[in-house]
Amino acid sequence: MGKNIQLTVYGAEVLCPSCVNLPSSKEQYEWLQAAIGRKFGEDAIQYKYIDIFKPPEESQYKEFAERVVEEDMFYPVVLIDDEIVGEGNPKLKTVYKALEERGLEPQA
Template sequence: MEKQVELVVYGAEVLCPSCVNLPSSKEQYDWLQAAISRKFGGNGVTYKYVDIFNPPEEEPYKDFATRVVDEDMFYPVVLVEGEVVGEGNPRLKTVYKALEKHGLQPE
């Protein structure tokens, strides 16, 4: 079985104050999943959405959600294998590059 690359999106129902004209975090999460599936296929990536105001108890998700709030980061914040690759308005090119760095190949 191939290695799964973890992509985590931290966001909230409420738009971030600096992201008024952008889609919601959840909409961007869904959009990222669709775009990544088109480029890399349906396998190889595990996706997780974390609500920063109601994070799961498990680590490292709870700690990073607290960090997003405490540091006033623009959300959604996108992590690939624990590395921040997008904040506020994630760029597909940057996300793709991070996935390729972790071994995913476009189909």
């Protein structure tokens, strides 16, 4: 299996204006976690959810949360390690591809 991979989702309780008919950021985070766990297992990925309006004090999270707000990015914004792989309505196919590029293999 691949190395330990960090998947971070930046979102908010309030839906982004362009995402009215989509699930909330938190619901999409939980959906991604479940879908990825089914395909790749639970061990190789660490998950973190960051509220863009109440980010933790660690500068990396705080700075990116501010960037999401300032640049009017569609949220949730999904990062694998430090690469943006989804914005607004993340696509599983794109997320899976990014995970496979980092050495993860689907479970049999």
